[in-house]
Amino acid sequence: MHTATAAVLRDYGTTPRAEPIELPPLRPDEVLVRIGGVGICHTDLTAAAGGVPIPLPAVLGHEGAGTVVEIGPDVTDLDVGDPVVLGFDSCRTCRNCARGRPAYCTRFAPLNYGGRRADGSTTLRDASGAPLHGNWFGQSSFASLAIATERNAVRLPDDVPLVPAGPLGCGLQTGAGAVLRVLRPEPGSSIAVFGLGAVGMAAVMAARIAGCGTVVGVDPNPRRHALARELGATETLNPDEHTDPGRRIREITGGGVDHAVEAVGTEAVIRQALASLTIPGTCATLGLRAGRNPVTVDQTHLLNGRTLTGVIEGDADPHVFLPELVRLWQQGSFPVEKLIRTFPFERFDEALAAVRAGDVVKAVLTFDPQE
Ligand SMILES: [Zn+2]
Ligand SMILES: [Zn+2]
Known part of the structure; x- marks a missing residue:
């Protein structure tokens, strides 16, 4: 004992x-x-x-x-x-x-x-x-x-x-796995990350590793923006400063992002993330909220080749993915x-x-x- x-x-x-x-x-x-x-x-x-x-x-x-x-x-x-x-x-x-x-x-x-x-x-x-x-x-x-x-x-x-x-x-595997294992962005593509906690910051680092050309970090806490830029965000946005953050992202990216990572889990932020997508585009929602968490989605918006998917733990096998993240960490990119x-x-x-x-x-x- x-x-x-x-x-x-x-x-x-x-x-x-x-x-x-x-x-x-x-x-x-x-x-x-x-x-x-x-x-x-x-x-x-x-x-x-x-x-x-x-x-x-x-x-x-x-x-x-x-x-x-x-x-x-x-x-x-x-x-x-x-x-x-x-x-x-x-x-x-x-x-x-x-x-x-x-x-x-x-x-x-x-x-x-x-x-x-x-x-x-x-x-x-x-x-x-x-x-x-x-x-x-x-x-x-x-x-x-x-x-x-x-x-x-x-x-x-x-x-x-x-x-x-x-x-x-958990947290870093969740954010990095959503990008590297689920969304798998092509080099030069664009991505927005909503919620710059540890999960979102891991997604930002993974987006840079994947070679994304535009990485928009979105968080109402302005203290998070400088770190997000240091880790790979090319743009940062305070959603509280815009009546329609999704439209603002479409404006600054010339039509919307190819991918979005949603690390908050509220209906408002999920809708912002969907609204930020181009055609086609995929949003991965990761934020866990207690109990049922209904979200209203405009099916017409999805019909244009858009996808909303949920991801747990980065859809990763820790025995495979964690050693990969450790290697990236040791190389300085994570x-x-x-x-x-x-x-x-x-x-x-x-x-x-x-x-x-x-x-x-x-x-x-x-x-x-x-x-
Ligand atoms: Zn956790
Ligand atoms: Zn099992």
């Missing part, structure tokens, strides 16, 4: 609080990871507010990176001491997993939001021995130790810094570190407040390596 410190969410609508936790012995397919850094993703906030049905009490956190400190007897591809980044969990065997699309695993919800192992047991206990729900995205990494499996732990090169690597596992501000785990509240206020693009919690 191991002990660790974790941020435990006991009631929806409250801030997770640091508590001592216990981790029972590993199952044969599990790995124990000492977390070096874990990003705060918007989905953690949505879940803490009650917008994702994870049972409580629970430990959230799903952008963890760290070092493997123990492995179960059935683990073959990882060893103690390996640096890893943790992605979402998938069964690796269903129809969609088998064809390389684990983001659409038929068991995605129970594996990532169920709070338990497939056999119904929990991976975590509180100090009194009462069960805590873990397995959030196969990791529950708002904790100094996390239990994952080979299915979602991806080996990192030895020379990659662990603390900034965690967000590759500068993850520019998005990140670190906070010691003890300053969780401060990190959350900075995320909610839009003061940071990506907050990463760090742990004392001695703990």
Whole structure:
């Protein structure tokens, strides 16, 4: 049995609080990871507010990176001491997993939001021995130790810094995958990115990697614009300064963009993104909102060769795509570190407040390596 410190969410609508936790012995397919850094993703906030049905009490956190400190007897591809980044969990065997699309695993919800192992047991206990729900995205990494499996732990090169690597596992994979794996823009084509948080910034970096000629970054927070330009945006737009942001993008691009990435998830922004498209054009919507999220779309607008598609986790297989992103990072074309501000785990509240206020693009919690 191991002990660790974790941020435990006991009631929806409250801030997770640091508590001592216990981790029972590993199952044969599990790995124990000492977390070096874990990003705060918007989905953690949505879940803490009650917008994702994870049972409580629970430990959230799903952008963890760290070092493997123990492995179960059935683990073959990882060893103690390996640096890893943790992605979402998938069964690796269903129809969609088998064809390389684990983001659409038929068991995605129970594996990532169920709070338990497939056999119904929990991976975590509180100090009194009462069960805590873990397995959030196969990791529950708002904790100094996390239990994952080979299915979602991806080996990192030895020379990659662990603390900034965690967000590759969700937010950065989501934005970059939407561009490089789903939209696949041709060199010289145009793209607009709505919402310049970590997902949107990853989409901007990916657009530059893909060779897009025009990259329009759209966000009401003007503090985001300079960074977006540094990362690859050729134009930036504050939608609050225009009555019709879609029309404004059509004007500045001479007829509209070939592609749009929508990383906000509100009906207003989805409609702006669709309105910014040329003919033909494709919009990928990525922003997760709690519960049902109906959007009215003008079918006449779509008939002209326009597509609206939804994308989870960049439609990527973390075992394939994360090593690609790491290579791009090491080559300097995917500068993850520019998005990140670190906070010691003890300053969780401060990190959350900075995320909610839009003061940071990506907050990463760090742990004392001695703990
Ligand atoms: Zn599957
Ligand atoms: Zn996430």
